Amino acid sequence: MKALVTVKRVIDYNVKVRIKPDGSDVDLTHVKMAMNPFCEIAIEEAVRLKEKGVISEIIVVSIGAQVVQEQLRAALAMGADRGILIQTDQTLGSFSTAKILKTVVESENPNLIIMGKQSIDSDNNQTGQMLAALLGWGQGTFASELTVHADTISVTREVDGGLSTVELNLPALVTVDLRLNTPRYVSVPNIMKAKRKTIDITALETLNLSLVENNEILSVESPPTRQAGIQVKTVDELLDKLKNEAKVLS
Amino acid sequence: MTISITTEFIRKTLYPIEVIDTPDILKQYAHDTLSCYDTNAAAILFPENTEQVQNIVQFAKKHHLKLIPSGGRTGMTGGATAIQHELIISMDKMNHILSINKTERLITCQPGVILQTLHEYVELHRLFYPITLAAKGSCQIGGTIATNAGGVHVVKYGNTRQWVAGLKIITGNGDYLDLNSRGLMKNNTGYALHELIIGSEGTLGIITEVTLRLTQLPKKPMTLLLSHDSLHHVMTCFNTTKQSITLLAFEFFDQSSLNQVMQHQTLQQPFQNEAPFYTLIEWEATPDSEELVFQLLEKGLSEGWVSDGVFSQNETQREQFWQYREHISEALRQDQPYKYDLSIPIASIPDFYEQVMPLFQQDSMRLQSAWFGHIGDGNIHLNVFQSTPNMQTEFYAKCEKLNQTLFAYVKKYGGSISAEHGIGLLKKPYLSFSRSASEVKLMQQIKTIFDPYHLLNPGKIFDMPSDDHHQNSAV
Numbered sequence: 001m002k003a004l005v006t007v008k009r010v011i012d013y014n015v016k017v018r019i020k021p022d023g024s025d026v027d028l029t030h031v032k033m034a035m036n037p038f039c040e041i042a043i044e045e046a047v048r049l050k051e052k053g054v055i056s057e058i059i060v061v062s063i064g065a066q067v068v069q070e071q072l073r074a075a076l077a078m079g080a081d082r083g084i085l086i087q088t089d090q091t092l093g094s095f096s097t098a099k100i101l102k103t104v105v106e107s108e109n110p111n112l113i114i115m116g117k118q119s120i121d122s123d124n125n126q127t128g129q130m131l132a133a134l135l136g137w138g139q140g141t142f143a144s145e146l147t148v149h150a151d152t153i154s155v156t157r158e159v160d161g162g163l164s165t166v167e168l169n170l171p172a173l174v175t176v177d178l179r180l181n182t183p184r185y186v187s188v189p190n191i192m193k194a195k196r197k198t199i200d201i202t203a204l205e206t207l208n209l210s211l212v213e214n215n216e217i218l219s220v221e222s223p224p225t226r227q228a229g230i231q232v233k234t235v236d237e238l239l240d241k242l243k244n245e246a247k248v249l250s
Numbered sequence: 251m252t253i254s255i256t257t258e259f260i261r262k263t264l265y266p267i268e269v270i271d272t273p274d275i276l277k278q279y280a281h282d283t284l285s286c287y288d289t290n291a292a293a294i295l296f297p298e299n300t301e302q303v304q305n306i307v308q309f310a311k312k313h314h315l316k317l318i319p320s321g322g323r324t325g326m327t328g329g330a331t332a333i334q335h336e337l338i339i340s341m342d343k344m345n346h347i348l349s350i351n352k353t354e355r356l357i358t359c360q361p362g363v364i365l366q367t368l369h370e371y372v373e374l375h376r377l378f379y380p381i382t383l384a385a386k387g388s389c390q391i392g393g394t395i396a397t398n399a400g401g402v403h404v405v406k407y408g409n410t411r412q413w414v415a416g417l418k419i420i421t422g423n424g425d426y427l428d429l430n431s432r433g434l435m436k437n438n439t440g441y442a443l444h445e446l447i448i449g450s451e452g453t454l455g456i457i458t459e460v461t462l463r464l465t466q467l468p469k470k471p472m473t474l475l476l477s478h479d480s481l482h483h484v485m486t487c488f489n490t491t492k493q494s495i496t497l498l499a500f501e502f503f504d505q506s507s508l509n510q511v512m513q514h515q516t517l518q519q520p521f522q523n524e525a526p527f528y529t530l531i532e533w534e535a536t537p538d539s540e541e542l543v544f545q546l547l548e549k550g551l552s553e554g555w556v557s558d559g560v561f562s563q564n565e566t567q568r569e570q571f572w573q574y575r576e577h578i579s580e581a582l583r584q585d586q587p588y589k590y591d592l593s594i595p596i597a598s599i600p601d602f603y604e605q606v607m608p609l610f611q612q613d614s615m616r617l618q619s620a621w622f623g624h625i626g627d628g629n630i631h632l633n634v635f636q637s638t639p640n641m642q643t644e645f646y647a648k649c650e651k652l653n654q655t656l657f658a659y660v661k662k663y664g665g666s667i668s669a670e671h672g673i674g675l676l677k678k679p680y681l682s683f684s685r686s687a688s689e690v691k692l693m694q695q696i697k698t699i700f701d702p703y704h705l706l707n708p709g710k711i712f713d714m715p716s717d718d719h720h721q722n723s724a725v
Binding site for chain 2: 012013014015030032034035037040074182184185186187188189191192195
């Protein structure tokens with residue numbers, strides 16, 4: 001069984017996000033970038049399925065600039081077999097991304113697509129659903145558990161009310177949630193092996209897709225800064241503030 | 251002659267300084283992380299500015315009281331511990347950042363500022379204060395200066411001493427001194443007196459204002475965790491990497507330390523196979539550094555001086571790698587270990603280890619040990635503990651018996667009995683292994699000049715020959 005896993009390069013989850021002085025976008029100069037944490041979970045799951053003998057080949061795909069190869073290399077070091085980069089400097093929305101991925105799926109014919117449920121930069125949570133719809137495949141979103149059978153896959157989904165389990169015919173698309181697994185550390189010997197694995201680079205223009213962006217960023221602002229707390233001297237003063245300033249007591 | 255001075259009298263005389271003598275708070279402020287002493291602090295005072303500190307010292311001088319300047323109390327050697335009915339001067343309220351000068355890269359603050367608060371503040375200004383240690387969330391700047399704190403980046407940035415530009419202090423005589431507090435880079439006008447205060451453990455003066463040097467933010471760090479099958483291989487790894495890249499940290503720990511952390515933290519096992527030693531290596535990323543490091547590691551793996559390794563992919567993993575190292579001390583705490591903080595010339599560390607390890611394993615001892623620390627600057631934190639913690643007194647007696655042999659090895663290899671924790675009370679009996687009698691005498695004379703009545707942090711580092719024991723106590 002062949003699996004296709006998608007990864008996205010995003011600002012590191014633990015880095016404090018800064019906004020450009022002109023408010024046009026998030027400032028990415030000299031900022032630590034990393035693989036989207038949900039994509040990392042997707043790779044980890046594929047590698048575990050491969051270790052169990054369920055999957056025979058893992059193809060990892062990303063879309064973006066030349067530097068995105070860093071994240072593809074990391075995925076290869078975690079255990080993916082080969083990489084595909086659709087190279088472009090454009091900023092792409094979810095629908096464009098799904099359309100590009102569809103062409104990759106059509107040429108690779110995987111039985112299973114595993115994706116992160118969303119990327120932590122745009123937080124849209126759309127690409128997986130859109131891609132499944134474009135392909136006409138079954139989708140299991142927000143997975144916290146996966147079991148692959150001969151022709152089907154059962155996906156336990158984290159939904160608002162608890163857990164819901166769906167059974168999908170293969171080929172199918174799964175998007176993963178945080179509790180599915182903990183990604184492994186990337187070992188030094190595996191990083192070295194990953195250097196010898198191939199990454200195929202295709203320029204986006206050569207795919208001849210018509211991509212129209214429907215979203216435009218008008219401005220980016222920081223949330224209002226919280227005011228520092230104060231210390232009150234007496235209980236009476238506290239009660240007074242709660243009543244008259246915070247108005248949480250009457 | 252003993253005169254009892256009541257808290258009420260102190261409160262009235264030193265108004266508006268807050269004075270607390272509630273027993274549980276007294277107990278809390280009367281010691282650092284070391285809890286093996288019977289403490290007896292008289293009261294805690296919370297001054298808010300230099301003038302109030304001066305008033306306290308004048309008051310203590312007049313009434314023959316002893317004082318302990320006290321910061322975040324994260325020390326490991328009893329340096330802030332009250333066992334002579336001292337008044338504790340807490341810097342908790344002197345916690346304001348006063349100014350930052352971006353042109354000269356200087357920051358001026360009060361001594362009670364928490365180290366982490368300072369880090370966050372300067373980073374907002376795109377600058378960096380490089381001294382950092384495991385206790386950064388609770389230790390105070392004044393304390394880091396009084397102990398010349400080192401921490402994890404000494405291998406690149408040196409100790410606190412390198413970053414203190416100037417100080418304002420109140421001496422034990424109650425005098426106010428401005429010691430290059432303007433932070434001049436060049437000021438060759440006689441003795442650099444502020445240098446004496448750094449690392450003096452509160453025995454010469456009370457720091458009331460601090461001017462620190464800052465530097466540019468480091469480039470993105472890259473972090474590796476490696477396993478090794480011997481200390482000799484750790485050394486080869488250190489020597490090789492150091493030649494090729496700018497190290498920010500080179501830390502090590504043994505399997506025993508890792509076991510302790512894994513028992514206390516929900517962290518994933520870093521490696522499938524256990525190894526006797528692990529290193530945490532961090533360096534400043536440059537365009538070719540990653541390539542360079544991997545060439546070295548390839549060599550290391552084929553030559554055997556690296557057994558396995560993992561490479562941090564993001565900040566979350568980087569923090570996890572650091573947790574294996576930084577949580578060791580905390581994980582060991584419940585075993586109430588006997589802590590050594592040794593400096594050993596780096597090349598001699600494997601030999602030292604081989605000499606010392608059998609001391610714990612011998613039949614009369616049967617002690618467990620955890621070896622970890624900043625091996626890149628020769629600093630080893632050796633913690634000794636029992637497999638079943640009971641009979642604490644007997645255990646401490648065993649360790650003290652070992653000290654003579656162990657410190658003799660330290661001396662033999664040209665090391666120091668205290669690398670960064672200081673002497674405090676705990677290491678006082680062993681000072682002679684690292685300092686000559688003439689040196690100690692000179693230090694006592696210097697103390698007498700700064701603190702003629704021996705009011706400040708009495709009994710720490712060394713005892714004073716002329717100390718009479720008829721001082722008054724505040725009750």
